[in-house]
Amino acid sequence: MSSDVIITERLGMRFGKHLVLDGLDLRVPRGSVYALIGSNGAGKTTTLQILMHLLRGYSGEVSVLGVDARRLNAGEYARIGYVAEGQEMPDWMTVGEFLAFWRPFYPNWDAARERELLELFRLPLDRKLKHLSRGMRMKAALASSLAYRPELIVLDEPFSGLDPLVRDEFIEGLLAHAEESTILISSHDLTEIESFASHVGFLEEGRMQFSEEMAVLAERFREVEVVVESPSLPSQMPESWVRVEGASSMVRFVETRWDAERTQREVASVFPGARGVATRAMGLRAIFVAMAKVSRKAA
């Protein structure tokens, strides 16, 4: 059995003349919580919809749970939980009816877990879905997708439009009841993602800019400040330095391959008269913003 639950190779997708995905390679390891981040229009939702066989007409190879995405059928869907922002629900059903409707479709449906989720999310069984708030609807959708212990959970912008309290409850429910699952989540909410994602992939203009473990990523990126005599920037600098800016006697940049000794050597080489070097760890949000700006500048 492959250690990767999701594999895409050279995944390409066009909507008319617009290239949405451009040779995307993605690997989601089994048991990971993989956050797919990127700007609006980067191709996150398209990627997830291709993975779920909701979109066709793509090029490249896509494998989900060891099966070609084009051949996903009821057997595989019984092992997948999928919740997306703006998903259309049978609004005429009550929460209870909604859960009861799905129960027979899943051989692994766990009634005890269903009760736990209902309690955790405080979902009113007799309330129609159309009368639920946006957050409650998302929680109902998540409850119906966790009760059968899916091997893979795919969440497309699940926090969009939710208030902080509901987000916390959502994440709590997700993490408490998906311990055996692999989770792929696309989101703009980097602060929330950072708190629980084990892996992160940064998608920009249909291409994967980086994809790695969160810990490695945090270790790799540093914001560096160099105190110099003159803020003029040399023409030659290491490729791993991005967003290099000079102001008064300070040069700031983001080191994308941080290694204390090597970076010190490179700083000394580029700025021979440097009077001091300070480094700061970066959060996911800061890394995302830095990389997004670099990508846009390059474009």
Next chain:
Amino acid sequence: MNLVWHIVRKDVRQTWMYAAAVIGLLAISGWNLSRILAADRGSIGMQMPIDTVLSIAFGLFCGALVLTEAIPGTRQYWLVRPVRWGNLLAAKALVLGMLAVAPLTIVHIGLVSWRGLPVWGSVGNIAWNALLLVLVCVLPVAVLASISRNLQTLILSLLAVGVVAIALHQFIRVPTEELRGVVNSSALLAGAPVGMAILAWQYSTRRTGAGRVAVMALCAFLLSLDFWPVSVWYAVQRFSSPRPVGAGMATLRLNTDSISWWPQVAGSTWRGRGQLDAPYLVEGLPDGWSFEVNSWRVARVSNGAPSDLSVQNTGSVRLWSSSRFLEDNLTKPLDIDLVAEGTIYGPVERHSMPVNGERNIPNVGRCRADARDTLLIDCQSILRPQVKFGGYWGTAQVLSQREDRSVLPMPSPVSVIFGGLGARSSFESNDIVFEVRKPMAYVQRTLELRGIRLSEIER
């Protein structure tokens, strides 16, 4: 199967209002039909609006049912769930069967039974009617619904198809009324399997873009049928003949002794037109059989003569042309080839029925006559009779009905009084005699007029 029933229960809960409307309208329709069958003529006018509303309700029910799990799109709740398309489709079919087709069938059985038609003998026809209803009313709506995002887009699609069909109808030049059934049933034979294939394909693959192209192509094909040459439809009619007959049966020969012509037809309507009457004989028919020409066409006129000949079937062949053409060809030998499309009928079966009584007439239906004031005859059946029949009271023909020539048996809703003729009579006979002829074959025959010199024919 359990999951199918599970979906059925959900669909029933979701669409019960549509189903209730259909069943309610069916009850009203059945009640009105019973009044019509009881010869309460005042209620006939109500039937068409009831049937129209019922058809709309039927269509909406079908559309709403399919759209409970809309197929186009990527955000429906059921798409990334272990729902097998076969189960989904089977559930929709079961709901429609239980809540629309079955009630309709029950109403029909009730009416047939109440009217005195043999129920067991009619079950096959009633079932066939139900199947036709599904193919004609349900399937097109289901196919359109399978490529529609919601009920609004479905209604717009239906309206668009309807408007195009009505607009094109203004330009139809082809099928004569007698070919209408052939065209319609051919459209059904061609369209139903393709429609079912598209529906199954949509459910199994959800390729909406390709599905929409396929549906548009099918609609264009079906709408184009009305513009196909008449000869194609006559060929289809011949192909659907009840039995094959040899080329020697029912051959046509010109009766040259009785040809006559008029260079100028009287009356202002026909000014400048002449006519040629050419009686013909039918040969090679078994005893008791008959042949009737349904239509004529001019296949060829000799010497490159202007082909403004038109032809009329009046027992003899009546050729119309401009007087100038006839005068110009006064002394020249004329060769004219005519092609006839006709029906060979088997021997006559006679059935009598008392006036002021009713009876089941084989192959026709339940007929009744009422001569208390003006003679009224009507016959009711489940399918349109595929026999030619007439009714005689004494020597007067009081009923005449041509057989339905559709390729498939077409429904004759029990509400429709398809025969019937009013006539005052003082005949001594107390019986109405029905003469029933079964069509044996539809054939094409030629009639050749060779070397005719108008100058030698008596005017």
